[in-house]
Amino acid sequence: xxxxxxxxxxxxxxxxxxxxxxxxxxxxxxxxxxxxxxxxxxxxxxxxxxxxxxxxxxxxxxxxxxxxxxxxxxxxxxxxxxxxxxxxxxxxxxxxxxxxxxxxxxxxxxxxxxxxxxxxxxxxxxxxxxxxxxxxxxxxxxxxxxxxxxxxxxxxxxxxxxxxxxxxxxxxxxxxxxxxxxxxxxxxxxxxxxxxxxxxxxxxxxxxxxxxxxxxxxxxxxxxxxxxxxxxxxxxxxxxxxxxxxxxxxxxxxxxxxxxxxxxxxxxxxxxxxxxxxxxxxxxxxxxxxxxxxxxxxxxxxxxxxxxxxxxxxxxxxxxxxxxxxxxxxxxxxxxxxxxxxxxxxxxxxxxxxxxxxxxxxxxxxxxxxxxxxxxxxxxxxxxxxxxxxxxxxxxxxxxxxxxxxxxxxxx
Numbered sequence: 001x002x003x004x005x006x007x008x009x010x011x012x013x014x015x016x017x018x019x020x021x022x023x024x025x026x027x028x029x030x031x032x033x034x035x036x037x038x039x040x041x042x043x044x045x046x047x048x049x050x051x052x053x054x055x056x057x058x059x060x061x062x063x064x065x066x067x068x069x070x071x072x073x074x075x076x077x078x079x080x081x082x083x084x085x086x087x088x089x090x091x092x093x094x095x096x097x098x099x100x101x102x103x104x105x106x107x108x109x110x111x112x113x114x115x116x117x118x119x120x121x122x123x124x125x126x127x128x129x130x131x132x133x134x135x136x137x138x139x140x141x142x143x144x145x146x147x148x149x150x151x152x153x154x155x156x157x158x159x160x161x162x163x164x165x166x167x168x169x170x171x172x173x174x175x176x177x178x179x180x181x182x183x184x185x186x187x188x189x190x191x192x193x194x195x196x197x198x199x200x201x202x203x204x205x206x207x208x209x210x211x212x213x214x215x216x217x218x219x220x221x222x223x224x225x226x227x228x229x230x231x232x233x234x235x236x237x238x239x240x241x242x243x244x245x246x247x248x249x250x251x252x253x254x255x256x257x258x259x260x261x262x263x264x265x266x267x268x269x270x271x272x273x274x275x276x277x278x279x280x281x282x283x284x285x286x287x288x289x290x291x292x293x294x295x296x297x298x299x300x301x302x303x304x305x306x307x308x309x310x311x312x313x314x315x316x317x318x319x320x321x322x323x324x325x326x327x328x329x330x331x332x333x334x335x336x337x338x339x340x341x342x343x344x345x346x347x348x349x350x351x352x353x354x355x356x357x358x359x360x361x362x363x364x365x366x367x368x369x370x371x372x373x374x375x376x377x378x379x380x381x382x383x384x385x386x387x388x389x390x391x392x393x394x395x396x397x398x399x400x401x402x403x404x405x406x407x408x409x410x411x412x
Contacts, residue, residue: 002108004195004205006127008181009099011156013090014056017097021055024143024154041147046118048125048153049142055156058140059097062158063089066173094175097140098159100128102194103152104205117144117151123201124153124194131193132180134159241338243279246272277368280342343377347386354390366392370399 011017022028026042051058060067067085074082089096102124109117121144128134128142134157142155161179162171181187198205350369353361369386372378378386380400387396 002104002205004191004198004203005101005103006124006191006194007101008187009101010095010177011097011099012095014059014086014096017055017059017156020099020154020156021058021141024141024145024156025051025055026147027054036148038147044114044146046121046144046146047142048121048144048155049136049139051141055140059158062137062140063160063173063175066160066175069173089175092175095159095177096175098157098177098181100132100155100157101152102155103150106150108205109151114146117146119201120151120198120203121153123198123203125155127194127197128155128157131190131197134180239279243272243275246275280339280346343372343382347378347382350386351388351390354387354392362390362392366395369396 011020026037026045053061070085070088083091102121112120125142128139129136138157138160140156140158142153144151144153157180158175159177159180160173160175163174163176163179164170165172181190195205350365353365357365365386369378369383373383383396383400387393
């Protein structure tokens with residue numbers, strides 16, 4: 001049985017609000033390379049409460065009366081106590097906004113039509129209006145994401161209210177989360193109401209586990225892994241790009257001497273080629289380590305999400321780490337694309353050497369492409385392309401045949 005999941009994430013700073021807005025509205029190019037987002041399905045995302053502008057501008061529009069009141073009060077305030085509206089909001093003990101998240105697991109949505117998912121989303125929004133008590137004017141943005149593995153709703157609310165101030169004996173604007181969600185016990189009651197509303201509307205779900213004792217994974221450890229991978233990818237990108245551009249320039253400007261079937265290149269170009277091949281081998285050798293680190297990052301992120309489904313409070317820090325992970329994945333994709341392009345360029349160069357190089361050059365090429373083959377960087381077709389119509393074609397074919405023979409299953 002699937003669980004009814006409703007949780008609340010506090011947004012404490014306007015900078016956090018801006019980042020969350022970029023994710024919810026798919027504003028950054030990095031999301032195009034995020035493996036968790038299927039950009040072919042992004043067009044199916046539905047804005048339940050639309051917002052045409054960025055989150056920060058929307059926030060200022062929503063709180064303009066609050067800002068006017070604040071600015072007027074600052075006019076009569078002592079200079080050493082004056083604060084701009086943004087600083088006052090960020091420094092406040094209250095939240096800037098809350099993000100309400102609604103979802104379930106993959107099995108719940110499996111087989112549902114878009115119409116049925118929209119009905120579930122409408123039921124969630126009825127809960128926001130009728131059970132939580134928010135008005136549409138307090139909702140900055142609400143969107144149903146259909147482009148990730150599991151449909152889910154991000155509903156960002158600004159709990160802006162008029163509240164009586166005993167010190168001044170007047171009403172004034174303030175942002176007060178406790179007006180809608182008083183404490184953990186009250187949140188648990190609201191989650192009961194949410195579950196009941198779904199049941200009443202025909203959705204077969206179970207109530208999420210109450211008072212889970214699961215512990216959060218260390219954010220410090222997550223940051224350590226993220227920074228380690230970030231530094232490694234940055235260094236590898238620099239080295240590969242530097243040596244590739246240097247080699248490309250040397251090959252462009254070199255004037256090989258062709259004597260019969262042999263070609264001679266100047267020592268400087270040859271040394272540059274060797275340097276590039278050594279760098280590429282180091283980067284290629286490091287790919288499994290990068291993949292292992294990415295798996296750790298993915299596992300940490302998944303663990304956070306699983307724990308968040310059981311707990312009711314999530315730190316905005318987790319959101320920041322997910323954004324950083326998306327950036328690293330985009331960088332890793334760029335590195336893999338660069339390596340792929342380099343390997344394709346090397347194929348042509350290897351073929352050229354097998355055609356007109358010295359016997360030593362040809363032997364070195366054969367050893368090199370065999371090594372790339374064992375590392376699964378080249379396949380049978382790549383080796384055939386490199387050796388085609390060269391003096392080493394038969395040797396390469398025999399090598400591939402022997403490898404295929406070794407890999408066969410033998411029935412006894």
